[in-house]
Amino acid sequence: MRELMSGNQAIAxxxxxxxxxxxxxxxxxxxxxILENIVAFxxxxxxxxxxxxxxxxxxxxxxxxxxxxxxxTMKHVGLNVAADPLMTFAMSGAVGGMVIVVADDPGMxxxxxxxxxxNWGPFAKIPVLEPSDSQEAKDFIRxxxxxxxxxxxxxxxxxxxxxxxxxSIVETGERTAPNPVGFRKDPPRYVAIPAWARKMRVKVxxxxxxxxxxxxxxxxxxxxxxxxxxxxxxxxxxxxxxREAMPEVSTLKLGMSYPxxxxxxxxxxxxxEELVIIEELDAxxxxxxxSLGIKCRGRDIVPGIGEFSPAILTEARxxxxxxxxxxxxxxxxxxxxxxxPPVLCAGCPHRGTYAALKKFNPVVMGDIGCYSLGTLPPLxxxxxxxxxxxxxxxxxGMQRVGEEKPVVGILGDSTFFHSGITGIINTVYNKGLxxxxxxxxxxxxxxxxxHHPGTGQTLMGEQTVEASIEDIARACGxxxxxxxxxxxxKQTEAAIKEEIEAKEASLVVLKAVCPxxxxxxxxxxxxxxxxxxxxxxxxxxxxxxxxxxxxxSKPKINPLLCxxxxxxxxxxxxNAISVCDEVVQNF
Amino acid sequence: MSKTTSVIMVGVGGQGILLASEILxxxxxxxxxxxxxxxxxxxxxxxxxxxxQVRFGExxxxxxxxxxxxxxxxxxxxxxxxxxxxxxxPGALAVVNTQQIIPVxxxxxxxxxxxxxxxxxxxxxxxLKMFNAxxxxxxxxxxxxxxxxxxxxxxxxxxxxxxxxxxxxRKSVKPKFVELNLEAFEKGRxxxx
Ligand SMILES: Cc1ncc(C[n+]2csc(CCOP(=O)(O)OP(=O)(O)O)c2C)c(N)n1
Ligand code: SF4
Ligand code: SF4
Ligand code: SF4
Numbered sequence: 001m002r003e004l005m006s007g008n009q010a011i012a013x014x015x016x017x018x019x020x021x022x023x024x025x026x027x028x029x030x031x032x033x034i035l036e037n038i039v040a041f042x043x044x045x046x047x048x049x050x051x052x053x054x055x056x057x058x059x060x061x062x063x064x065x066x067x068x069x070x071x072x073t074m075k076h077v078g079l080n081v082a083a084d085p086l087m088t089f090a091m092s093g094a095v096g097g098m099v100i101v102v103a104d105d106p107g108m109x110x111x112x113x114x115x116x117x118x119n120w121g122p123f124a125k126i127p128v129l130e131p132s133d134s135q136e137a138k139d140f141i142r143x144x145x146x147x148x149x150x151x152x153x154x155x156x157x158x159x160x161x162x163x164x165x166x167x168s169i170v171e172t173g174e175r176t177a178p179n180p181v182g183f184r185k186d187p188p189r190y191v192a193i194p195a196w197a198r199k200m201r202v203k204v205x206x207x208x209x210x211x212x213x214x215x216x217x218x219x220x221x222x223x224x225x226x227x228x229x230x231x232x233x234x235x236x237x238x239x240x241x242x243r244e245a246m247p248e249v250s251t252l253k254l255g256m257s258y259p260x261x262x263x264x265x266x267x268x269x270x271x272x273e274e275l276v277i278i279e280e281l282d283a284x285x286x287x288x289x290x291s292l293g294i295k296c297r298g299r300d301i302v303p304g305i306g307e308f309s310p311a312i313l314t315e316a317r318x319x320x321x322x323x324x325x326x327x328x329x330x331x332x333x334x335x336x337x338x339x340x341p342p343v344l345c346a347g348c349p350h351r352g353t354y355a356a357l358k359k360f361n362p363v364v365m366g367d368i369g370c371y372s373l374g375t376l377p378p379l380x381x382x383x384x385x386x387x388x389x390x391x392x393x394x395x396x397g398m399q400r401v402g403e404e405k406p407v408v409g410i411l412g413d414s415t416f417f418h419s420g421i422t423g424i425i426n427t428v429y430n431k432g433l434x435x436x437x438x439x440x441x442x443x444x445x446x447x448x449x450x451h452h453p454g455t456g457q458t459l460m461g462e463q464t465v466e467a468s469i470e471d472i473a474r475a476c477g478x479x480x481x482x483x484x485x486x487x488x489x490k491q492t493e494a495a496i497k498e499e500i501e502a503k504e505a506s507l508v509v510l511k512a513v514c515p516x517x518x519x520x521x522x523x524x525x526x527x528x529x530x531x532x533x534x535x536x537x538x539x540x541x542x543x544x545x546x547x548x549x550x551x552x553s554k555p556k557i558n559p560l561l562c563x564x565x566x567x568x569x570x571x572x573x574x575n576a577i578s579v580c581d582e583v584v585q586n587f
Numbered sequence: 588m589s590k591t592t593s594v595i596m597v598g599v600g601g602q603g604i605l606l607a608s609e610i611l612x613x614x615x616x617x618x619x620x621x622x623x624x625x626x627x628x629x630x631x632x633x634x635x636x637x638x639x640q641v642r643f644g645e646x647x648x649x650x651x652x653x654x655x656x657x658x659x660x661x662x663x664x665x666x667x668x669x670x671x672x673x674x675x676x677p678g679a680l681a682v683v684n685t686q687q688i689i690p691v692x693x694x695x696x697x698x699x700x701x702x703x704x705x706x707x708x709x710x711x712x713x714x715l716k717m718f719n720a721x722x723x724x725x726x727x728x729x730x731x732x733x734x735x736x737x738x739x740x741x742x743x744x745x746x747x748x749x750x751x752x753x754x755x756x757r758k759s760v761k762p763k764f765v766e767l768n769l770e771a772f773e774k775g776r777x778x779x780x
Contacts, residue, residue: 004616109627133623166625166650167612237650244649310653328655333707334669338698340690342600342635373633378695540694545634549694558689560730 005170007163010134011073011101012037013170014141016044019178021068021096023047024056026418027447028075029110030164031103035073035459036450042460044175049450049459052388052418053078057085057100064098064154065190067181069145073101076117077387081419086154088192090124091200093152093207096180097145104160106280107307112368112385114306116281117158121258125208128156128258129220130236134168136220140255143220151207151214158257160280161307162237212259220255223268230320231272233265233289233296238280238308245313260288269294276301276320280308344373346546347522347563349512350439352486353410354381355542355567356493357437360500362406365394367420369412370445370514378543382410389419395434396427406500410437414444414452416469421476427505428477435499436478436507438469439486441514449517473507480506487512487522489570515563523564524579526557532576539568539577591644592745593652597671598663599688600634603734606759607661608639610738613755614747615643623650634691636667660712661741663720663734664688665704672711680744681712682779684720684737716740716779723774732771739775749776 005013011034015023023038023045025031038047050056053074060072074082079102086100102120105111121128129144131137137159144155188196215221227248234242235254242251252268254261269275269289277286277298286298301316302308311327318325344351350371357364358381366372366382367390374381384394395409411420416438427434444450451457456466473481480502484492492510499506515522528539533554540549546561547568557568559580569577594611598604605626612624626639640652654673659680662668668683675681685705692698701707708717720736735756742752753769760768 002616004612004622161627162625162650165627166623167609168623168647168650169616169621240648240650247648310649310651310656314653328673331669331672331711333711334666334672336699336701337666337670338690338693338700340599340634340636340667340692342633343691345633370633377697378691543691543695545691547694548689550689550700551696555694 001172003170003172004167005134006033006165006167007131007134007137007159008033008165009037010138010170011141011157011159012041013172014138015071016041017138017173017175018142018145019069019176020071020145021045021178021180022060022063022070023073024050024059024070025073026050026053026056026078027444027450028078028103029447030105030161031073031075031078031101031159032447032450033164034101039459039461047459049452051453053082054085057082057089060098061085061089064094064096066096066183068096069178070096071099071101071141074103075111076102076104076115077111077113078102079117079120081388086120087124089154090126091197091204092190092192093203094148094154095152097148098154099141099144099148100154100156102156102158103164104158104281106160109161112387114281116284117156118257118284119282120156122284125204126153126156127211127256128158129255130158130257131163131255132236132239132253133163134166134170136255137163138170140220147214151211153207153211158236160237208259212262215256215259215261216263218256218261221261221264222253223264224251224253225271226250228271229273230276231268231274232276232278233268233285234278236280238278241308241310241313242278245310246317254285257285260285262292265289266292266294269296274320278302278313278316341376342373343543343545344370345516345563346544346561347515347565349441349486349510349514350374351379351542351544351565352489352492352567353437353439353510354379355571356486356489356496357381357408359493360406360496362408362500363398363403365391365398365407365409367391367409367411367415368446369415370441371410371412371439372446378541388415389423392420392423392427392436395436396423396430396432399432399434400430406435408435408437408500410439412445413438413440413442413454413469417453417467421472424473424476424478424507432505433503434505435496436505437496438507438509440469440509440511441517442511443514443517445514445517449514469509478505478507480504481509483509483511485512486510487565487567489567521563523566525559525562525564526566526569526577527559527580528555528557529576529578530554532574534574536573538571538573542567542571544568591642591647593657594641594741594745595652595657595660595671595674596639596641597660597667598637598734599667600637602663603731604637604639604663607734607738608641610735610752610755610759611641611741612643613758614751615641617751617754618747620644621647623647625650636670638671659741659744661737663737665708666701669704669707669711675712678713680714680716680741681708682737682740682744683708683712683715683717684733685717686719686721686733718778720775720778723778724771727767727771727774729767732768735768735771736775736778739772740779742772743776743779
């Protein structure tokens, strides 16, 4: 059947068709929907959210060692977290096919950094496959699992925002039933003690040679001869952009972008007048081609920072042809439009936390989640964001060197389970004094509301044990643990004051469910009484998108957006904001 | 039609851009075209500017539309269409909802919401259909279908038969909302006349 599918849907479908028995991962844009879509096949396979990518990876390794086919999914930074098991598993190697699906985000649409996951190929000496549309996304999962079994290696399928979140037509197929052989004891193969690891190390190099020969003949690497003036090597979405902007040029399409097919590249280079490498992010292929002594162009005509666009390709073409590209003129009517960055939703519980924190002007070491949206004005509440779970260690380090302002680390519930716990153990163990604020909205919100160990529900929809953040903190040795409602400003402020002043580490849980996840408003719609309002702007400073305010007038609450959280009312010095009884709620 | 048709859809996170692009993509596929779409999920959905792009034709390569090459634009908000105006070919159809959503940057004094958004649209888009889709949707009893009203208007500028649009709507929305959405679509077509 032909179906329109996003790259992520196609990957999920591909995994099911190829007989995957276990799919595991941790959410992260743009990879999240792979596991969300695989749930549709839960009668045929196991799928799980792990608390972080490292655990997810290890779960997949266990399944592979037992002979089952498995995929593990994550965003690019997730593989940094899982790098430790990756590097050693690359040596012991897979039994049941194991594909690591890693999703890059060139241009950083929803990420804290930009990195090119193709680098893991040469680093771990394992194959990297790069689909360039949804059909290939589906097909490469099966091919990757087969490669993985044939060469006893983990295989990376690298996708990107424009593959994962683009839709195109896919021909679906049937499922091959899984046939796990079960675990067969073989310590020299699975136990990475130095004596055996040295042997594994040699096998890795031998495997790489065999993989190069596979790459030379792989059906997913192909030379497409057209006009011979230019020959372009490209993979992934970049291949599509090239076909669009330069339909007449010859192409070498790399479906397997590591290891490189040396002979194929040499042959292609010899059959065109000028060789060009068009690759997004790092110049990996270009560096390799140049190491072969082959002249080529690439980085001189396309940038290595950010995402490619059709305009960049049109310009590249103009540079190759040595003409001037005609770029459309900017529209003057849109030059001064106000920016519209993403913001905390109306009624978001994180807004209460920031409104309370602001009072004490602390240094806030932030973390990654919806609460990152408190960074920009008017909340302007975060002083740093590094990596998931990083808030706690950073706060501790800063406090230890004698920072004078109170130091607070703030992180979300999903982030707490991801990598916050070891940081807390560290703070307590090393006698730190920082205050840790867990903004517990009962879900992994930023990535689109996924369950985690604190929600009491699994990816497959079963009820399960609900891990308690408070109990974990106490078990780590935190003596001062308390739980508050972030919609109650006075209480929250009082509690934060006490904990900041306390001469020991403390942990405050600000607990309230994300209203977007709960699909219900927090309370009743509020309105501003124009008579009472003195236009002081205090309510505007909490940055609620439902409060509309133009300079020189009094603020208004948009009833279509208001969630009735009452935070603005608590901020108003004139009691001008109250619940509104005429309007019918429509959330 | 051998050339590829490119459509840009813009709005504010939460307005239903993803469903709108899904319906167009389905309709094009039902007509037998090759289709590619793209949209950014995640961060962008929290009240920020959002864009979806749909391309269809005999064989479509890039999921991304080139600036200055789009054949039609639909905007669910009054200034978001202006923000994407550079994507549109000269003279191509622009459908713009008059609804204004004031960004937090404006409320906190970091920018100004133009008072003349309608005039600006008229001067930038020679082929403009601008109307209040929220009001039409409200009259149907649910302001959430404003996105489908806009799609109805957009459909008048694309060479896809109405039945295929309707079939696409049936495939893309929950059964209990099909009638409402079909009606919203039809009202949008009328509004564009
Ligand atoms: C290593 C890593 N994995 C995944 C992500 C993607 N990611 C960004 S925010 C987030 C979840 C945050 O959830 P939570 O801490 O509960 O905060 P909320 O968004 O619910 O406020 C995830 C998974 C990431 N940035 N880094
Ligand atoms: S999705 Fe939930 S947690 Fe995220 S900003 Fe909106 S209300 Fe807040
Ligand atoms: S009550 Fe006030 S702060 Fe809360 S959602 Fe409504 S307008 Fe925004
Ligand atoms: S805080 Fe109260 S008085 Fe001040 S602008 Fe808002 S509604 Fe008016």
